[in-house]
Amino acid sequence: MLDEVKDINGFFDLLVRKVFGILSVDGDKTLLTLRSNSFIPHIEEVECLVGTGFDHKIVSCLRCIGVGSERRFNRGGTEHVSSIFPHYVSVGDAVLNTVEETITEIYFNTNDLPMLFNDSRAFGHIFTSKEALTDLLTHHHEGLEREYSHGFPLNMPEISDEPHIFYFTGKMKIFECATPLGVLSVNHGPSIMIDGKSGISCENDISASIKLSSPVNFDTAYDCVMTFARFFSIMAGRTQALSAVKLRKIGLPENSLLDIYSSFKTPVSGAPIQHFRDIPISPIHRPDEFTKVLNNWLATEPDWGVGRIQYLTGLAKSRSYDTDRLVAAANAFDILPASATVADSLVSEEFESARGKCLEILAGLPKTEDRASAIGVLKRWGRANLRSKVLHRATIVKAQMPQISEYIDDILVMAIKTRNYFVHGSDDFNYIKYQRFLPVFTDALEFVFSVSDLIECGWNSVEWLKQKPSSHHNYGAFLNSLAAIAVELKEERSRK
Known part of the structure; x- marks a missing residue:
């Protein structure tokens, strides 16, 4: 679920033949356009439409709805064009459908995930002594020479009396807890660039994953990640849109994940939180409480889910x-x-008797809106x-x-x-x-x-x-x- 438009050209399986198609992945404007010199049957709905891109990646279009079809006449003859809207798109090294229970892990990000799990202690800058840095560089000289010498001898640099050290602790895992839906993990993803021209640059990509207790189908997996996104929305004080969603599927190599693109994105409005003190429960500073509340919240989701979605729909409107x-x-x-x-309050026998008589009288009257309303009021008496x-x-x-x-x-x-x-x-x-x-x-x-x-x-x-x-x-x-x-x-x- 990347923000930029992604175009995929390839051939898609349609009945017993392959048809050339252009898939434009662009949120609610996502569209698969099939083109052929032969007639393309009209498509109303199809659960899964599979194709292969020119880069040999397998494309699975899920929950497809036919948008329309047309014939175009040109000097080369007749071209048949069919437009299809997929609700979800999977791109990777395997086919994905909505039925098979083969998904074991989900990776994702949200707009405020880095702020919610802002582990500022993992990165830092300190002043040290000339002697301490000299000892450190001497100890690691062979490794530094292999990495940065580019074939030239790497001599000890001149060090001032007050050198700086920029560090990353190396601890990748920020937070982890077991939940009823699976094990939630949030991790650092630093990307470090070093050269003498631009100095030191370290971009950190914080992402989350859910390791499921048993393989599930696509709907269950996506519902799972949406549930966590709703909880993070409450913690962040504004709705969370999913991004960079990836699935691990049984049978694929460890380093092979399926990229998932949704045609609908949660609207995000309002300013982001600026400091951890604004978060009701910081997973960095109060991890045990965060784990407890998250697990209890997930346990009550079946009964509370509809009301919480109602609340978050309002939250999405911000101010x-x-x-x-x-x-x-x-x-x-x-x-x-x-x-x-x-x-509910108890209704006395006297009132219960009166209600029964009223309902009996109303039952004998012609069926009207007023009669139905009166019966409804009487039945709710005491609630x-x-x-x-x-x-x-x-x-x-x-x-x-x-x-x-x-x-x-x-x-x-x-x-x-x-x-x-x-x-x-x-x-x-x-x-x-x-x-x-x-x-x-x-x-x-x-x-x-x-x-x-x-x-x-x-x-x-x-x-x-x-x-x-x-x-x-x-x-x-x-x-x-x-x-x-x-x-x-x-x-x-x-x-x-």
Whole structure:
């Protein structure tokens, strides 16, 4: 999944013959164009279309949809052209389809992975003494001569009284932990250039990998890496787009990986975090806590996944707010598992009897929208409503962040009223009066949803707050502006 456009020319297997094709890999503009002097059958959908590029690499186009076909007439005769949109493309030394369970490891990067795993201790610069550097160069003289002499004698250089040493510790592994989905590893990838003209240059490429416990198919592997990307999005305070995705497949040599290109890329907006103190849980400074929270978060993903995606969809909009985002942020609480929200209240026998009689009467009436609505309300009687669910999740946050207790409930209640105004309509709520608070209402809902989730997974937010996080992370941005916004809202509510 590289950013630049990649064009691949080759021949693709279509039914019983090979057809020349040009594959342009360019995100959502990715397109395979087949050309032939013979008729090309119309393609609606095909799970896997395989070809071989002129560089002898095998190309697998997955989940293909036919875009259109045409005939072109020219002096050389008739040319048949068919355009196909693949959702994913694999390039490497083997065919990849969506069914076979042959994938054992996934490599990937994201836009903020280097910042999240910024192991600054691995690289450094120190001053040393003339004697110390002389001893070091003397000890390694033979190796240096083989590497850098270019056939000429390598004499000891003249060394000043205060020489500099630039170093890399050589420890490639930054972080590793076992998870329910596989072993997550994050590693350095330094590339060092040295010459007398430009000096020393060291570019470091930090990448992650997931070693799976057993071979899986493509869908499972890609879902796995997307799940980790969602967790990293929460840590970074903005959505993470995958890049440099590679798969290890059974049967291929150790140094042979399949490059994966997706036709859809997660949108990234908002400024990146600038310092480790902004990260809720730094895997470098608090690795045990990071491991604990990650594992608990992954364990609850089957029940929480839909709500978390709802939250991250809002996060992708960064500082752009609209009513759809507010409604989605509120509705995320409604789709949480029952164990994560307030328990339903018991209905007394008297009320239960009344409900039964009402339902019996309604059952005998003609089927209408009003009848269905009334039945729905009666059946939900006693169940926790959205307001109680949101405030319940807020209590989890307030237990670790008491400084928000003075303001958060009032803001959340107003956020729910605003949501209800857009979902149900109401003459009792003056939305125009509070319209300018739409961003803070949205931020409050998203903040409580995500922070309460992490706290229940084992996050100690107190340690993070001690670091005085800035506003580069969305958590910090909300907390740093909360008091001032709460005062403005209170003043607005006091006005008639």
